[in-house]
Amino acid sequence: MSKKPKQTQPVEETAETVTESAEETTSAVEIKAYIGPTIPGVARGTVFNNGISETLKKAAEDMPAFKSLIVPLAELNKAQTELQDKNSARARMYKLVLTKYNQGGIKNGL
Numbered sequence: 001m002s003k004k005p006k007q008t009q010p011v012e013e014t015a016e017t018v019t020e021s022a023e024e025t026t027s028a029v030e031i032k033a034y035i036g037p038t039i040p041g042v043a044r045g046t047v048f049n050n051g052i053s054e055t056l057k058k059a060a061e062d063m064p065a066f067k068s069l070i071v072p073l074a075e076l077n078k079a080q081t082e083l084q085d086k087n088s089a090r091a092r093m094y095k096l097v098l099t100k101y102n103q104g105g106i107k108n109g110l
Contacts, residue, residue, distance in 0.1 A: 033076050035083060036069030037098045047073065063100060065093040 034046045034056060041055035048056075052070060060066040068090055071079040082090040 031073040032070050033073055034070055035076070035079055036066060036094055037101060039101060063097065065096045065100075068093040069097065 031047060031049045032052060034042055034044065034048070034052070036044060038044045039055075039059060042053060042059075046053075048070075052060075056066065056070065060070070079090060082088040083094055085091055
């Protein structure tokens with residue numbers, strides 16, 4: 001009983017295929033968290049595993065500062081630390097969003 005040698009692909013091709021597959025999966029299902037102030041329809045700390053909500057999309061269209069408060073889950077700890085530093089860009093975006101919201105300056109039904 002002799003076994004036929006198994007056909008294999010070169011290592012480079014296999015690694016490329018795995019990397020491409022992983023990148024496709026990651027970009028298609030990137031989990032994100034909202035770390036901005038609570039707004040109607042979206043609470044601070046909300047995690048989105050299938051794209052962000054329409055409410056948050058509309059808010060980000062109206063006020064781009066929201067985009068810096070929607071972070072990949074892998075960067076959540078770093079982003080939360082940045083919020084603690086009042087001089088960081090992310091902390092300033094948080095304050096801007098909060099101020100505009102409190103003044104009624106955010107549109108799109110918020």
